[in-house]
Amino acid sequence: MLPGGEPSQAAGAARAQAPTLMKAVRTHGRGGPAQLFYETAPVPKLAPGDALVRVYATGITPAELTWDASYRNPDGSARIPGTPGHEVSGIVAALTPEAAGIAIGDAVYGLTDFPRDGAAAEYVAVPAANLAPKPRSLDYSRAAAVPLSALTAWQALFDHGRLEAGRRVLIHGAAGGVGTFAVQLARWRGAQVIVTASPRNAEFLRKLGADQVIDYTAVRFEEWVRDADLVLDTVGGNTLDRSWGVLHRGGTLVSIVEPVSENKPGELGVRGIFFIVEPNRGELTEITRLIDAGTLKPVVAEIVPLARAREAFERGAGGHTRGKIVLKVRD
Numbered sequence: 001m002l003p004g005g006e007p008s009q010a011a012g013a014a015r016a017q018a019p020t021l022m023k024a025v026r027t028h029g030r031g032g033p034a035q036l037f038y039e040t041a042p043v044p045k046l047a048p049g050d051a052l053v054r055v056y057a058t059g060i061t062p063a064e065l066t067w068d069a070s071y072r073n074p075d076g077s078a079r080i081p082g083t084p085g086h087e088v089s090g091i092v093a094a095l096t097p098e099a100a101g102i103a104i105g106d107a108v109y110g111l112t113d114f115p116r117d118g119a120a121a122e123y124v125a126v127p128a129a130n131l132a133p134k135p136r137s138l139d140y141s142r143a144a145a146v147p148l149s150a151l152t153a154w155q156a157l158f159d160h161g162r163l164e165a166g167r168r169v170l171i172h173g174a175a176g177g178v179g180t181f182a183v184q185l186a187r188w189r190g191a192q193v194i195v196t197a198s199p200r201n202a203e204f205l206r207k208l209g210a211d212q213v214i215d216y217t218a219v220r221f222e223e224w225v226r227d228a229d230l231v232l233d234t235v236g237g238n239t240l241d242r243s244w245g246v247l248h249r250g251g252t253l254v255s256i257v258e259p260v261s262e263n264k265p266g267e268l269g270v271r272g273i274f275f276i277v278e279p280n281r282g283e284l285t286e287i288t289r290l291i292d293a294g295t296l297k298p299v300v301a302e303i304v305p306l307a308r309a310r311e312a313f314e315r316g317a318g319g320h321t322r323g324k325i326v327l328k329v330r331d
Helices: 010-019 064-066 147-159 177-189 199-208 238-246 262-266 281-290 308-317
Strands: 021-027 038-044 050-059 087-095 109-113 124-129 131-133 168-171 192-197 213-217 227-232 246-257 272-274 300-305 324-328
Touching: 010 021, 021 300, 021 308, 038 131, 038 308, 050 147, 087 124, 087 147, 109 147, 109 177, 131 246, 131 281, 147 227, 147 246, 147 281, 168 308, 177 192, 192 199, 199 213, 213 227, 227 238, 238 246, 300 308, 308 324
Parallel strands: 168 192, 168 227, 192 213, 227 246, 246 272, 300 324
Antiparallel strands: 021 038, 050 087, 050 124, 050 324, 087 109, 109 131
């Protein structure tokens, strides 16, 4: 019997085939990658509405080791040891009766909830509503680079930034995981795309769809950009503070790294928004369609075996990675 209710015969058979133990990467405390260990762990139990996914790959976000949600359960209690990795691609191994929209054996990908164990493991329990069909044009490793980054870019540009055709958008950190999707999505929407980047990424970003690349190592972007409709900041700090002045009155600054000033928006007549990405099957399904149509493509910096997760997180924490680092769980 599956946790959460009585399974169908097929679901029961699929659950019976899953082992009770698995290999996983787990955090044993705060302290960054040094606290990550590759070890044996229990296969997760399912809550009502969950799917058990046999993980093939997971995308990592190095900053997640600094998030409180990485060490706490939804009720606020401590979750140590815990498993990182909140982007998953794999195959549905089992479902609870409340789960809808997917079936056992489906190839899926999605964004897991942050205050739960992630997908740097052989199995992960995910709300079925968070999963969408995996793009047929991508293998599992490349698909795992999509959910968090692409959904963040989509929600920043369209849900919060209200970006429309003909508008001007400035994207900071454009060569990163979120930035590479934001450039492509903004181009698809028909916006004028301006980005800040180092010289080594200039031609790469032009090929993704950037109209103008500003070398942040040589010039100050606020001296080159005026009257932008939208700024998407993936860097924070001084870059965020200097971005207010490039907006026209009525423009919007969206940050995904830190809360924005409470005073600046009112003083300048602009909007300031900080948000945390949320799972969304509908948006992820549209992203799948764009990928399979050739309009959108993930950028993968490196694919690393699950057992070398600590090394992957260390490399990602160094910054300036082009695209996403992915952990490969199985072939």
